[in-house]
Amino acid sequence: MDKIVNNKIKLEFMSIGENVALARITVAALVSQLEITLNDLEEIKVAVSEAVSNAIIHGYQNKPDGIVTLSASLKGHTLILEIEDHGVGIADIQKAMEPAFSTDPERTGLGFVFMQSFMDEVKVFSQVGSGTKVILTKQISADLKNIAVS
DSSP: OOOOEEEEEEEEEESOTHHHHHHHHHHHHHHTTSOOBHHHHHHHHHHHHHHHHHIIIIISTTOTTOEEEEEEEEEETEEEEEEEEOSSOOSOHHHHTSTTOOSSTTSOSOHHHHHHHHSSEEEEEEETTTEEEEEEEEEOOOOTTSBOOO
């Protein structure tokens, strides 16, 4: 029988690359309270990594003194993630969401593509000079043949 969970967390951390793993693990622990497939769990972890990496690399331009806020909530079978920074912001959200677009020549520009591919809904709100908020939503339904082990 499907397990229904209502829970939420909020985590603030410095804009350093090591905290991408912290964000992934934290969200994975939260969603593991549900009966979730390994595939869904991996997709959620990738989407979190991409959103947090974008905040650090593009939002704060790799400066370690910024704060990234991650809020995650489970409402029944719905996961809602909010990743927010107070960095440089995005001048053209539509352009930023195009495949292969990046402000960093070392990056592939596929972060938003992965987020859109792995999540049911991706919303981006941004203001130049004030930062960016990414809201990721995913419906989670268990495939009892492929459940992740907590």
